[in-house]
Amino acid sequence: MPDLTVIESRCTLCNLCAADCPARVITLPDSGLPQYVEGGADRCYICGHCEAICPTAAISVDDPRLDPRTYPETGDDAVIPPERLGAYLRMRRSVRKYRQSPVERETIEQLMDIVRYAPTGINTQSLHWLVIHDTVELRRLTGLAVDWLRDMAKSDSPMKAWFDFEGMAGRWDSGEDPVCRHAPHLVVAHAHREALTAPADAFIALAHLDAAAPSFGLGCCWAGLFKIALDQWAPLREALALPDGHVAYYALMLGTPAVRYHRPPKRNPLNIAWR
Numbered sequence: 664m665p666d667l668t669v670i671e672s673r674c675t676l677c678n679l680c681a682a683d684c685p686a687r688v689i690t691l692p693d694s695g696l697p698q699y700v701e702g703g704a705d706r707c708y709i710c711g712h713c714e715a716i717c718p719t720a721a722i723s724v725d726d727p728r729l730d731p732r733t734y735p736e737t738g739d740d741a742v743i744p745p746e747r748l749g750a751y752l753r754m755r756r757s758v759r760k761y762r763q764s765p766v767e768r769e770t771i772e773q774l775m776d777i778v779r780y781a782p783t784g785i786n787t788q789s790l791h792w793l794v795i796h797d798t799v800e801l802r803r804l805t806g807l808a809v810d811w812l813r814d815m816a817k818s819d820s821p822m823k824a825w826f827d828f829e830g831m832a833g834r835w836d837s838g839e840d841p842v843c844r845h846a847p848h849l850v851v852a853h854a855h856r857e858a859l860t861a862p863a864d865a866f867i868a869l870a871h872l873d874a875a876a877p878s879f880g881l882g883c884c885w886a887g888l889f890k891i892a893l894d895q896w897a898p899l900r901e902a903l904a905l906p907d908g909h910v911a912y913y914a915l916m917l918g919t920p921a922v923r924y925h926r927p928p929k930r931n932p933l934n935i936a937w938r
């Protein structure tokens with residue numbers, strides 16, 4: 664159960680905490696400090712907006728489920744001008760050639776520490792992460808995905824219109840990796856199949872990971888083929904060994920790029936309807 668703490672000497676009774684609360688569970692009584700409404704603790708999203716918006720750092724929401732670590736105030740320093748952000752995001756590329764040196768676990772943890780700030784429905788934060796850090800294990804899993812490619816090559820699946828399964832299996836046999844591109848690592852976002860909004864949460868968080876990786880000198884690629892294999896090939900699902908009831912929503916390859924892109928590519932024109 665969450666707990667609201669208000670430091671009386673700091674609170675100016677400005678009401679910003681109550682006004683910003685998305686669950687409407689904070690009230691400012693006529694005489695007294697901000698507090699939960701009746702039953703409010705049960706309905707609190709524990710999103711921390713009350714804490715984040717308070718100009719005098721007077722209020723905090725705590726819960727045994729929360730990581731107690733906090734970050735210093737950044738003020739306007741956290742704002743990236745549009746030209747810089749645009750230049751950064753436009754230069755993000757899907758990386759398909761990686762250095763074989765592993766990325767330190769500590770670096771991946773720093774990256775994932777940013778990713779956990781991605782939005783989740785009702786702040787449920789129900790995502791789990793599986794980082795296949797051991798490259799040998801990733802090759803074993805990729806080999807199982809290649810077994811699926813071979814099976815598909817023999818089938819009359821309509822997917823053959825898009826994918827050359829036989830060609831990809833042959834490339835694997837000759838030392839290439841058309842599935843995970845010889846990435847040293849793979850990051851899988853998973854959650855219990857009944858977790859509310861988990862599919863959207865997973866895509867959003869993975870998109871944050873994809874976007875944040877270049878800031879660490881790292882690169883990602885969405886592992887679409889691996890994901891389809893995972894959905895269709897039981898031996899791969901069993902080898903991934905997620906907790907009971909969990910679904911892998913998607914996976915990203917991760918590593919240090921072995922190529923450098925010098926300029927953003929062209930894109931289709933924007934397709935916006937205004938009303």
Ligand SMILES: Cc1cc2nc3c(=O)[nH]c(=O)nc-3n(C[C@H](O)[C@H](O)[C@H](O)COP(=O)(O)O)c2cc1C
Nearest residue numbers: 755756757758759841842844884885886887888889
């Ligand atoms: C959902 C999704 C699945 C993808 N699957 C693969 C994949 O299996 N293999 C691959 O090499 N690239 C994959 N990609 C990368 C796309 O081909 C790439 O994003 C697109 O060509 C644009 O290039 P860019 O990301 O460098 O801008 C995938 C991208 C997305 C969004």
